[in-house]
Amino acid sequence: MNKAYKFRIYPNAEQIVMFAKTFGCVRFIYNKMLGDKIEYYNETKEKLNNTPAQYKSEYEFLKEVDSLALANAQRNLQTAYNNFFKQPNTGFPKFKSKHKSRKSYTTNCVNGNIELAKDGLKLPKAGNVKIKQHREVPENYVLKSVTVSKTPSGKYYASILFEYEQVIIPAEVQKVVGLDFSMKELYVDSDGNEAQYNRFYRRSLNKLQKMSRTLSKMEKFSNNWYKQKHKIAVLHEKIANQRKDFLHKESRKIANSYELVGVEDLNMKAMSQALNFGKSVADNSWGMFRTLLKYKLDDMGKYFVVVDKWFPSSKLCSTPDCGYKNDALDLSVREWVCPDCGTHHNRDINAAVNIRNEAVRMMMA
Numbered sequence: 001m002n003k004a005y006k007f008r009i010y011p012n013a014e015q016i017v018m019f020a021k022t023f024g025c026v027r028f029i030y031n032k033m034l035g036d037k038i039e040y041y042n043e044t045k046e047k048l049n050n051t052p053a054q055y056k057s058e059y060e061f062l063k064e065v066d067s068l069a070l071a072n073a074q075r076n077l078q079t080a081y082n083n084f085f086k087q088p089n090t091g092f093p094k095f096k097s098k099h100k101s102r103k104s105y106t107t108n109c110v111n112g113n114i115e116l117a118k119d120g121l122k123l124p125k126a127g128n129v130k131i132k133q134h135r136e137v138p139e140n141y142v143l144k145s146v147t148v149s150k151t152p153s154g155k156y157y158a159s160i161l162f163e164y165e166q167v168i169i170p171a172e173v174q175k176v177v178g179l180d181f182s183m184k185e186l187y188v189d190s191d192g193n194e195a196q197y198n199r200f201y202r203r204s205l206n207k208l209q210k211m212s213r214t215l216s217k218m219e220k221f222s223n224n225w226y227k228q229k230h231k232i233a234v235l236h237e238k239i240a241n242q243r244k245d246f247l248h249k250e251s252r253k254i255a256n257s258y259e260l261v262g263v264e265d266l267n268m269k270a271m272s273q274a275l276n277f278g279k280s281v282a283d284n285s286w287g288m289f290r291t292l293l294k295y296k297l298d299d300m301g302k303y304f305v306v307v308d309k310w311f312p313s314s315k316l317c318s319t320p321d322c323g324y325k326n327d328a329l330d331l332s333v334r335e336w337v338c339p340d341c342g343t344h345h346n347r348d349i350n351a352a353v354n355i356r357n358e359a360v361r362m363m364m365a
Contacts, residue, residue: 001166002144005137006159009121009148010130018126019148019156022065023103026073027096029055029062033077034093047081050074066124069105104149114146121158123148131158140164152233171301173363176260178356180313180348186250186284188348190356195250200242201283208235247289255296262359263290264351265309305359318353319343 011019029052040048052070056062062070080093107114107124115122121131123146141162149157178190186195211232218225254261268281294304307313317324317338324340334347 002161002163003141004159004161005135006157007121007134008132009156009158010132011126011156012130015126015129016156018065019150021061022069022105022125022148023150024098025062025065026069026105027098027101028059029070030073030077031095033074034081034095037077037081064125066105066107068107068110068124072106072108102149104147106145106147108145109143114143116143116160121146121160123158129158137162138164151237153230153237154233155237166299168299168301171259171303173259173303175258176262176356176360177254177258178262178352178354178359179254179264180352180355181264181266181284181286182348183280183284186286186289188352189254190349190352192346192349197284198242198246199280199283200239200246201279204235204239205279208232211235243283243285244288247285247292251289251293251296254293255300255302258302260303260305260359260363261293261297262305262307262355262362263293264311264313264355265306267309303363305362307355307358307362311354311358313351313354313358314347316350316354317341317343317345318350318357 032055033050033052036050037048040046052062052067052074077093083090084092113122113124116131116133116137118133119130120128122128137160141164144161144163146161147159149159151157176190179187180189182188182194184197186197188194211228215225215228215232218228266286268286271281297304312325315326315329317326317340319338319341322338322341322343324338326336326338329336329347335345336347337344
């Protein structure tokens with residue numbers, strides 16, 4: 001199994017220059033190889049198998065950076081290029097922008113060229129980089145690769161991938177919960193509990209808008225423009241960290257409390273477009289929450305069940321031996337009474353109970 005640890009790194013001036021040069025070369029070789037692939041295909045209708053090595057004689061600066069970083073750029077491009085031809089509804093690879101693309105590169109551990117120690121992280125070409133190691137790595141973990149990245153706020157991180165062997169013992173299912181997505185609270189569970197989400201983006205929206213208006217009045221690419229843009233990036237990073245911290249804590253709480261968790265398979269992108277809830281959906285990050293919850297449950301040998309999106313969780317009466325389906329129910333109705341058994345339902349709790357019951361049925365099938 002693979003596991004990644006993300007650490008903050010503090011490069012010196014020379015290492016910052018080397019990272020910037022590597023980011024640029026990785027972006028350059030990706031764009032250059034993609035452009036040549038497109039040109040060759042337009043002429044011959046065949047695929048071009050090009051490599052970074054064939055460009056080094058013409059572009060000498062490519063020899064100054066880590067060759068494995070360029071090789072990983074080639075692999076990423078080849079994967080994206082092949083997916084376009086093999087997988088339906090997959091877009092064609094796009095050129096990477098200097099200003100918009102993520103600044104990062106990946107290098108692999110070969111013959112001890114990468115080492116992690118308490119005093120720093122040894123990287124090819126960059127040397128020993130100061131690192132803030134906030135957690136210990138088990139001795140049986142084998143270092144495989146490192147991804148160095150720079151955030152828009154100017155911070156540097158190293159995501160270190162380790163390989164390890166782990167025997168996961170399946171847990172005995174004793175407690176089951178269903179989670180229904182809530183635009184306001186993130187989720188409502190089948191026990192009636194809510195996540196009490198703080199809506200971090202909405203709380204900072206006025207400040208962001210004010211800072212953006214100030215940026216729009218400045219001369220583009222001036223010193224003050226860059227300073228203001230950095231302030232906005234710092235605030236966005238703070239919002240993202242607050243959200244991720246909240247999602248990690250909520251997913252850990254659920255993973256520790258239940259052996260089986262059922263959720264509904266929702267198309268969040270379609271929901272945000274159809275209902276004009278784009279900001280609220282993005283602020284909640286339901287997709288990230290599901291991802292964090294799933295890997296935590298998997299590591300503990302517990303079960304994560306996804307219920308089909310067409311399952312009428314909100315419209316079914318969750319009372320045992322009833323199961324009446326209220327087809328007249330729409331999104332504006334938050335509470336309803338079952339015409340068959342007379343039970344009063346809270347829409348979200350009723351949906352969560354139905355999701356829980358369906359998850360149990362799917363596990364037993």
